[in-house]
Amino acid sequence: MSAxxxxxTGPLLSVEDLxxxxxxxxxxxxxxDGVSFELGSGEVLAIVGESGSGKSVTAQTVMGLTRAxxxxxxxxxxxxxxxxxxxxxxxxxRLRGDEIAMVFQDxxxxxxxxYRVGDQIVEGIRxxxxxxxxxxxxxxxxxxxxxxxxxxxQRARNYPYEFSGGMRQRAMIAMALSLxxxxxxxxxxxxxxxxxxxxxxxxLVEELNRDRDLAVILITHDLGxxxxxxxxxIVMYAGQIVEHGTLDEIFYDPQHPYTWxxxxxxxxxxxxxxxxxxxxxxxxxxxxxxxxxxxxxPRCPHAFEACGELPPLEVRLGAGSEHSDRCWLDPAxxxxxxxxxxxxxxxxxx
Amino acid sequence: MTFxxxxxxxxxxxxxxxxxxxxxxxxxxxxxxPVFWLAAILLYYLTSKLQLFPPGSYVPLxxxxxxxxxxxxxxxxxxxxxxxxxxxxxxxxNMLDVMNEDYVRTARAKGLSERRVxxxxxxxxxxxxxxxxxxxxxxxxxxxxAILTETxxxxxxxxxxxxxxxxxxxxxxxxxxxxFGAFFIVFFNTIVDIxxxxxxxxxxxxxAAPA
Numbered sequence: 001m002s003a004x005x006x007x008x009t010g011p012l013l014s015v016e017d018l019x020x021x022x023x024x025x026x027x028x029x030x031x032x033d034g035v036s037f038e039l040g041s042g043e044v045l046a047i048v049g050e051s052g053s054g055k056s057v058t059a060q061t062v063m064g065l066t067r068a069x070x071x072x073x074x075x076x077x078x079x080x081x082x083x084x085x086x087x088x089x090x091x092x093x094r095l096r097g098d099e100i101a102m103v104f105q106d107x108x109x110x111x112x113x114x115y116r117v118g119d120q121i122v123e124g125i126r127x128x129x130x131x132x133x134x135x136x137x138x139x140x141x142x143x144x145x146x147x148x149x150x151x152x153x154q155r156a157r158n159y160p161y162e163f164s165g166g167m168r169q170r171a172m173i174a175m176a177l178s179l180x181x182x183x184x185x186x187x188x189x190x191x192x193x194x195x196x197x198x199x200x201x202x203x204l205v206e207e208l209n210r211d212r213d214l215a216v217i218l219i220t221h222d223l224g225x226x227x228x229x230x231x232x233x234i235v236m237y238a239g240q241i242v243e244h245g246t247l248d249e250i251f252y253d254p255q256h257p258y259t260w261x262x263x264x265x266x267x268x269x270x271x272x273x274x275x276x277x278x279x280x281x282x283x284x285x286x287x288x289x290x291x292x293x294x295x296x297x298p299r300c301p302h303a304f305e306a307c308g309e310l311p312p313l314e315v316r317l318g319a320g321s322e323h324s325d326r327c328w329l330d331p332a333x334x335x336x337x338x339x340x341x342x343x344x345x346x347x348x349x350x
Numbered sequence: 351m352t353f354x355x356x357x358x359x360x361x362x363x364x365x366x367x368x369x370x371x372x373x374x375x376x377x378x379x380x381x382x383x384p385v386f387w388l389a390a391i392l393l394y395y396l397t398s399k400l401q402l403f404p405p406g407s408y409v410p411l412x413x414x415x416x417x418x419x420x421x422x423x424x425x426x427x428x429x430x431x432x433x434x435x436x437x438x439x440x441x442x443x444n445m446l447d448v449m450n451e452d453y454v455r456t457a458r459a460k461g462l463s464e465r466r467v468x469x470x471x472x473x474x475x476x477x478x479x480x481x482x483x484x485x486x487x488x489x490x491x492x493x494x495x496a497i498l499t500e501t502x503x504x505x506x507x508x509x510x511x512x513x514x515x516x517x518x519x520x521x522x523x524x525x526x527x528x529x530f531g532a533f534f535i536v537f538f539n540t541i542v543d544i545x546x547x548x549x550x551x552x553x554x555x556x557x558a559a560p561a
Contacts, residue, residue: 062461089464097461104459109452112471114550123470124460159551175460 011038012215018075019034027288031057032237042213046226049236051283053204053221059185064092098128099174107168111160118156121175143174185217202228223253235259238285238295240281245323255325258296260338262337264345302337389428389502425503444476466487485542489535
């Protein structure tokens, strides 16, 4: 959380009104619908939301990984004075891995099973730097050591199937760090791992952020993870940002009912155990035909007439605040409505 | 085999585009074409009409290697057409499957060129099922499954031998041919297994793999 100073020097990455849609057999699927945010250097930005909220697509679009014949990308992703959406494939390729690197959700399937782990790191390095195979190999061994793989000289010669899940994710992180990128995009890096390994991976990400001033976009649906490492948080729902604020703002003064629901559904060890875990009832909306008005309206117990119209994402807490949200409710009203059994929540569990 | 890989690769890379459609049609024609018909047509046009190749029969390799080659080109083409069509279809669908794998996305995210991604990461993983088929088919062809081709071109091969034996209800040679075919299928399977281990390290034995 050292980033407040760095943010002021201007954003490293700025995403503006990003829209991504895919043509599918069932119609046009609007996966990301007008997302804007900025990432300062050395900052950890968390994007949270349930499955299908568009968080992964947002992240992959930053890397240009959603380019396909059936996808349509609008808006801009500005990095280092360039709009990444307008770069040709070759220019984008040079950026990938070198300046912006990505770690994916499932380490079990993200490494190619037929090549040695070391070779896969070497391959990434040599795609960008003109160095010898041996040098790149030495470098990848160092990287594996850095991410905490014991015995890296031998381990680099192993194939992915000889690695455990946590080690594979470490190897993925080593690969992502191999060219000292400015930005690391971590797409649910700990989701597929068990809890103790999760903590280790997050710790690793946090250390890298602290020691190397690496900017991180952390995509997750786990608010516990967010609380550990994030500086700022974006909450996404149905392809849109519904709330955007600092970690403290989101956790202690959440403005959007969906955020209340997310926070309410966390189990808390410091409070008596609820009879039934609270949940957000209903299903996430279909992105083929999103609900009119506020997208959360069909699931929101606090919806009223105004919600028939889509609330813009704006600061509603008065001047001086940068905490924005998409909910028509008055901030004072929100304070009252989000109190459920002495904590923040959406509604009393049935 | 080489053509099959090139065609399948092109077809997968240009999936949905014109090249892919054209190759699909070619492959389907290749698969559907009856071997005896294709052989007869080739014989008629390329040997009788154009006189490019000698008609039928066979010259042993030990007598005249060039003539041997010259006599075998047509039968080879005939056999290959079927297999090219078949393998390129299988390779195409395999490659399209593999392209959706997470590690291919990782490879792209590393900033590898599209070509490198396709050849190193997609093609190699797609070849494994092809190798299986190839081993079986090759064994079968050597072991006498080329009976139609051999008959039309009048090559004194195992297939023709078996064909004649069937015609005269001569059982012992048939049993011999069957054994011979079985031997080659097993033999090529072994070779396929060895190639597997090269292509996919997970298949290598010896050290116990952790789950």
